[in-house]
Amino acid sequence: MHIKRETYLKKIRPFMGTDLVKVLTGIRRCGKSVMLELLRDELLEKGVPGERMISINFDDPQNYPLRDGARFHAYIASRVAQLGGERRSGEKVYLFFDEIQEVSAWETCVNGLRFLPDVDIYLTGSNANLLSGELATYLTGRYVRFEIHPFSFAEFSEMHRLLKGEKQIAEVFNDYIVFGGMPFLLNLGLRYAPSMQYLKDIYQSIVFKDILLRNNIRDVDLLRRIIAYIIENIGKTFSASAISKYIKSENRTVSTDTVLNHVRACEDAFLFQRLQRNDLQGKKLLTVNEKYYVVDHGLREAVCENNVKEIGIVFENMVYMELVRRGYSLTVGKVGDLEINFVAQRQNELAYIQVSYYCGARETMDCELASLGKIISNYPKYIISLDDFDLSQNGIKHLNIRDFLLGKELA
Numbered sequence: 001m002h003i004k005r006e007t008y009l010k011k012i013r014p015f016m017g018t019d020l021v022k023v024l025t026g027i028r029r030c031g032k033s034v035m036l037e038l039l040r041d042e043l044l045e046k047g048v049p050g051e052r053m054i055s056i057n058f059d060d061p062q063n064y065p066l067r068d069g070a071r072f073h074a075y076i077a078s079r080v081a082q083l084g085g086e087r088r089s090g091e092k093v094y095l096f097f098d099e100i101q102e103v104s105a106w107e108t109c110v111n112g113l114r115f116l117p118d119v120d121i122y123l124t125g126s127n128a129n130l131l132s133g134e135l136a137t138y139l140t141g142r143y144v145r146f147e148i149h150p151f152s153f154a155e156f157s158e159m160h161r162l163l164k165g166e167k168q169i170a171e172v173f174n175d176y177i178v179f180g181g182m183p184f185l186l187n188l189g190l191r192y193a194p195s196m197q198y199l200k201d202i203y204q205s206i207v208f209k210d211i212l213l214r215n216n217i218r219d220v221d222l223l224r225r226i227i228a229y230i231i232e233n234i235g236k237t238f239s240a241s242a243i244s245k246y247i248k249s250e251n252r253t254v255s256t257d258t259v260l261n262h263v264r265a266c267e268d269a270f271l272f273q274r275l276q277r278n279d280l281q282g283k284k285l286l287t288v289n290e291k292y293y294v295v296d297h298g299l300r301e302a303v304c305e306n307n308v309k310e311i312g313i314v315f316e317n318m319v320y321m322e323l324v325r326r327g328y329s330l331t332v333g334k335v336g337d338l339e340i341n342f343v344a345q346r347q348n349e350l351a352y353i354q355v356s357y358y359c360g361a362r363e364t365m366d367c368e369l370a371s372l373g374k375i376i377s378n379y380p381k382y383i384i385s386l387d388d389f390d391l392s393q394n395g396i397k398h399l400n401i402r403d404f405l406l407g408k409e410l411a
């Protein structure tokens with residue numbers, strides 16, 4: 001049972017059947033493998049026989065022998081050649097390779113496979129540097145990349161309905177706050193204990209396979225302390241030197257450069273996303289005291305077990321990820337000593353956004369209005385909160401967070 005992720009399928013469909021290599025990236029277990037299954041299903045519905053689809057998941061132990069690049073290339077070339085006499089000219093063979101980064105010299109292999117007759121190639125990988133090396137050189141202008149994320153609230157709501165039937169949106173949202181959007185939770189029935197164990201196992205796998213091993217990091221304790229600091233301080237501005245000072249306060253010695261390298265490794269594994277600050281008065285990006293957000297707030301609950309207590313920063317994390325899913329480029333806005341949570345840009349659109357838990361209290365509303373009111377701009381300004389009644393005033397628009405996460409667009 002899968003949720004049909006139409007948001008991503010809509011982006012990928014125009015490139016199906018073309019010579020461009022389709023590359024799907026994202027955090028481990030976010031649904032990339034299922035996306036390949038959904039793409040295969042669409043091809044089957046169009047009449048493409050399953051025999052012309054070759055799928056390999058390199059995380060599957062039975063495929064470990066094919067992690068050798070030379071053996072992998074020879075195997076695929078042989079399979080495609082066998083199909084050569086069974087298809088008419090122009091009929092493609094579809095190649096689906098899951099977690100391709102596990103293959104040695106995979107960049108060279110994929111580039112070589114491009115020259116086989118009538119093949120259409122789809123790859124997934126769990127590292128942001130997937131296209132930063134040789135493949136990017138080999139495939140300049142010959143690949144298209146799609147970043148896959150855990151379930152949005154709209155997708156989670158569909159999963160929730162399949163599991164529990166129609167429920168009040170408030171109940172669904174409360175579950176989303178705790179569980180986040182990792183797709184496999186569908187199979188665990190959103191039961192707290194097994195779901196948290198599963199999310200902890202994902203977290204451990206990301207730390208071990210995608211960060212420690214891939215970056216040859218030996219000091220496991222140091223890495224875990226850095227990650228713990230960032231997860232606890234999601235949505236707060238801080239610098240690498242601040243992390244270094246925190247580590248030193250726990251009687252460990254670490255350089256700022258080491259902290260930066262470890263944090264970048266976490267970003268490359270898609271665990272965190274970094275957000276720069278934008279001085280809206282000086283009109284320049286600031287390179288200190290950046291913010292970080294976790295790609296799935298359910299992982300934060302599994303590690304910290306305090307999403308409900310820290311609901312304000314969880315809301316901010318949710319809105320950040322939703323804006324990313326919708327294709328916005330984001331920065332943190334700085335206006336004097338005040339801060340705007342998000343400056344969101346998409347093509348010719350621009351919006352300023354503050355996120356709050358509840359704004360019903362006058363002092364809270366005044367605080368949010370103060371930041372937005374400092375901006376001299378005709379672009380729209382928003383407050384997003386859980387308040388059900390409309391708090392729009394003085395040209396500043398209010399959106400209910402559940403409505404926004406379910407698809408309501410910025411006007």
